[in-house]
Amino acid sequence: MKIKSGNGPRVFCVANQKGGVGKTTTTVNLAAGLAQVGQRVLVVDLDPQGNATMGSGIDKRALTSSVYDVLLENIGIAEAARASPKGGYHVLGANRELAGAEIELVQLERRERRLKAALALVAESYDFVLIDCPPSLSLLTLNGLCAAHGVIVPMQCEYFALEGLSDLVNTIKQVHANLNPDLQIIGLLRVMFDPRITLQQQVSEQLKAHFGDKVFNTVIPRNVRLAEAPSYGQPGVTFDPASRGAKAFVEFAQEMVAKLG
Numbered sequence: 001m002k003i004k005s006g007n008g009p010r011v012f013c014v015a016n017q018k019g020g021v022g023k024t025t026t027t028v029n030l031a032a033g034l035a036q037v038g039q040r041v042l043v044v045d046l047d048p049q050g051n052a053t054m055g056s057g058i059d060k061r062a063l064t065s066s067v068y069d070v071l072l073e074n075i076g077i078a079e080a081a082r083a084s085p086k087g088g089y090h091v092l093g094a095n096r097e098l099a100g101a102e103i104e105l106v107q108l109e110r111r112e113r114r115l116k117a118a119l120a121l122v123a124e125s126y127d128f129v130l131i132d133c134p135p136s137l138s139l140l141t142l143n144g145l146c147a148a149h150g151v152i153v154p155m156q157c158e159y160f161a162l163e164g165l166s167d168l169v170n171t172i173k174q175v176h177a178n179l180n181p182d183l184q185i186i187g188l189l190r191v192m193f194d195p196r197i198t199l200q201q202q203v204s205e206q207l208k209a210h211f212g213d214k215v216f217n218t219v220i221p222r223n224v225r226l227a228e229a230p231s232y233g234q235p236g237v238t239f240d241p242a243s244r245g246a247k248a249f250v251e252f253a254q255e256m257v258a259k260l261g
């Protein structure tokens, strides 16, 4: 799969306009998995809830500079990013302050390209940039989509999953047509999967029938260790490497690296 031409990191949004579907869990664990296979990774937290920040072991209330400052105050990412103490990657953090950015951004020039411009200045420093998007198709998400080469869509194999997907697919098509010709869906990642539930198996089969090789081979199981890890300020991949969830995310990181060539 051809993702980009030229140098610089591969930039991916982890997006799904639904909340609670596993975006943040995917972002921090894929970051940790990629770090384990030797990749230099930056996580950009674009969600004012700051879950990716906290889940990487960085206190969102104590940030001296954040993605807000990068988007609105022209602070450099090199200055604003911090190392995740356990994760093995860097984080451009977020907190409540980012909730106001939506309104402030509207007045700025090239308002949907602020993140892309900021990332261009740190292109030499990273192999991967993973952007954790908020659960909406907002101007913040648009900044993510404009900066990215591709979108990773975590989804639960539930009845309404496919329905929600069409809005996201349409948005990605529009961004591709109007703002970012590089943008493509890299893949759909089945998360919180429980093979004992027949409906989940059925939806999983439907996904494969409909989206073919756009569905990642790796399946992330429902695993409580992944849910516990954030309260210890680290991704499941480092919190409990032997857990099924951690192993699945390391496998996913390997699949990503192999898929991209």
Ligand code: ADP
Residues within 6 Å of the ligand: 018, 019, 020, 021, 022, 023, 024, 025, 026, 051, 135, 191, 192, 193, 220, 221, 222, 223, 224, 226, 227, 228, 245
């Ligand atoms: P989002 O970022 O899309 O809102 P999260 O990644 O925060 O979703 O996940 C929502 C909730 O589900 C969190 O409490 C998280 O810990 C939990 N969770 C996510 N993935 C798994 C999994 N594979 N197994 C068990 N719990 C999970």
Ligand code: MG
Residues within 6 Å of the ligand: 023, 024, 025, 047, 051, 052
């Ligand atoms: Mg989240």
